[in-house]
Amino acid sequence: MGEIILTFNWDGTVEKETKGFTGKSCISATKFIEDALGETGERRMKKEALGVQYKNEEKKKQGLSY
């Protein structure tokens, strides 16, 4: 399972963070909540997540699968 964390600021804006997704599936799997809430700003891929993706790709190359 992936995780969505929504943090609601008192100025009416919402910070959406996703964890535990592979590739860009985090965007498609959680876009419904952005569409429901309003207008979306800039999307930032997390550095540590990019690192996880890199490690996953390395494991796939080595024949390891999830």
Place this chain on the structure above:
Amino acid sequence: MSHTVDVSTKITDEECLVKALCRVENQTGHIFPASIIERHKDPTLLNLYGSHRTVNAHIIIRRPNLGHGAYNDLGFVKNSDGSYTAVIADKYDSAWLQRLTTYYGVEKAKKEFKARGIKYTETTDDKGRVQLKAQVKGGIYG
């Protein structure tokens, strides 16, 4: 992969707006009971003290319920695009509207999660902000 994104909340859902009005503190430090919130299918006249404007709204709280010093009704007008515009005055200012919008976002997100059968928890972070955490299919482990 994971990501973060900021979303500016837009009020479009009547049910969630009413729930938000029942959560946000009013100017007397209390919350509004649902029973005093008028919901109109057709726009209804707001009482605006000393104003020559005629404003009709769909969601209304009358001024006797707004606390001491309120001279005007509080209302929300539904626009043709489905969004709501607030008609606020007196002590119900932009800061209050921002807090209302925040609670609206919380209620709207909870409604979307429930509609999809997604389990969530509601907590408060160390800065006093409301947080929702939800488990969603499509992650590494499911």
